[in-house]
Amino acid sequence: MSGMGGKAGNPTTVLAHKIGERSGPAAALYDIVERTDARSLAVIGLVKNAGKTTVVNSLMAHCARRFGLTSLGLDGERTDHLTGLDKPRIAPPRGTLVATTEGSLARSQYRMKVLETLPFHTALGRVVIGEASGEGCVEVSGATTLAEVRATADRLLANGADQVLVDGAINRLGSASPRVSEALIMATGGLVADTLADTVATTVATLEMLTLPEVPEETKSLVAPELLTNVRALSVDERGHQTTLELDTVVGEGVKVAREVMRCGTQTLFIGGALTQEFVDDFTRVLPPRRTLRVVVRDATVLILPPAAVSRFLRHGVDLRVQTPLRVLAVTSNPFRLPKPYNPLLFFRAIADAVGDRAPVFDVVNGLARVPPGAENTA
Numbered sequence: 001m002s003g004m005g006g007k008a009g010n011p012t013t014v015l016a017h018k019i020g021e022r023s024g025p026a027a028a029l030y031d032i033v034e035r036t037d038a039r040s041l042a043v044i045g046l047v048k049n050a051g052k053t054t055v056v057n058s059l060m061a062h063c064a065r066r067f068g069l070t071s072l073g074l075d076g077e078r079t080d081h082l083t084g085l086d087k088p089r090i091a092p093p094r095g096t097l098v099a100t101t102e103g104s105l106a107r108s109q110y111r112m113k114v115l116e117t118l119p120f121h122t123a124l125g126r127v128v129i130g131e132a133s134g135e136g137c138v139e140v141s142g143a144t145t146l147a148e149v150r151a152t153a154d155r156l157l158a159n160g161a162d163q164v165l166v167d168g169a170i171n172r173l174g175s176a177s178p179r180v181s182e183a184l185i186m187a188t189g190g191l192v193a194d195t196l197a198d199t200v201a202t203t204v205a206t207l208e209m210l211t212l213p214e215v216p217e218e219t220k221s222l223v224a225p226e227l228l229t230n231v232r233a234l235s236v237d238e239r240g241h242q243t244t245l246e247l248d249t250v251v252g253e254g255v256k257v258a259r260e261v262m263r264c265g266t267q268t269l270f271i272g273g274a275l276t277q278e279f280v281d282d283f284t285r286v287l288p289p290r291r292t293l294r295v296v297v298r299d300a301t302v303l304i305l306p307p308a309a310v311s312r313f314l315r316h317g318v319d320l321r322v323q324t325p326l327r328v329l330a331v332t333s334n335p336f337r338l339p340k341p342y343n344p345l346l347f348f349r350a351i352a353d354a355v356g357d358r359a360p361v362f363d364v365v366n367g368l369a370r371v372p373p374g375a376e377n378t379a
Contacts, residue, residue: 025369040180050189051334068156093132190337205307254282
């Protein structure tokens with residue numbers, strides 16, 4: 001994992017892209033999205049009011065794609081339940097394919113041509129797929145399980161979408177799972193933390209968590225993939241000997257797993273489920289520091305803990321890897337906070353400097369972009 005500071009980038013780059021009626025720095029983001037081969041793309045916000053909905057609207061308005069749109073949970077509501085402020089509404093252009101629930105459709109009084117009703121039931125009724133009229137705004141709420149969201153995305157593609165946008169959030173990180181989305185955009189904002197320094201640190205730590213490195217093939221080959229679907233924790237020692245830890249879950253079992261790791265002489269520990277802060281805290285309290293150990297999880301979305309806890313885990317000497325890495329196409333910044341927003345350029349530069357060459361950074365409202373060399377060609 002890279003250090004927290006990253007590379008300090010050059011002064012904010014103003015890019016001279018012109019594509020149709022779109023121009024300015026943010027056009028580079030639309031280029032990246034249009035060129036990616038990802039059929040499904042999650043847009044996740046690190047906090048409420050991170051600008052996620054604004055990014056989704058911007059992509060739909062400017063990309064030469066027929067998008068499908070769905071959500072894991074509820075998005076597009078009129079009022080922020082935390083601040084009481086009006087929120088940006090989701091306004092899909094005409095022809096966009098929208099998957100939402102019957103209840104959200106009725107509540108937002110939105111008219112669209114319904115193409116298909118899916119067999120997924122939610123608290124707001126069944127999930128329906130329709131073609132946007134291009135008039136007004138719609139509340140988007142979707143299926144509640146990852147399998148159902150994946151199936152919803154497949155049906156949007158089958159109905160003619162070129163690419164599916166999955167509207168998500170950091171507390172619903174499942175939308176970024178490789179089982180649902182093939183790439184993601186991460187939206188950060190001024191409300192992530194109380195100070196600018198803490199906001200920047202949390203943004204970078206989250207990005208580093210989401211981009212944890214893939215485990216080498218020689219490590220993957222130690223264990224058959226089907227075995228990992230049936231066990232919660234599996235130890236492999238330096239001789240390749242495997243020991244299945246008898247656990248129903250690793251949640252709350254950090255002490256027990258750490259003791260088993262020491263008893264078995266574990267070199268690589270495969271975790272089959274979620275990794276929580278309680279587990280990490282207990283595990284590192286018992287495990288001797290700087291002991292050589294590689295821990296492998298399915299992907300970064302199973303890390304149900306703050307990014308700072310992941311950083312502590314790594315500093316303890318654990319080599320944390322993923323079986324399937326996430327593809328972060330870009331980071332977007334939103335200077336909004338209460339009681340007063342940050343200066344947009346100051347906030348953007350702070351985020352972009354800290355992110356360095358890890359990912360392109362954009363502010364689609366204020367027309368700011370920082371694109372590392374070659375990033376536009378690696379989407």
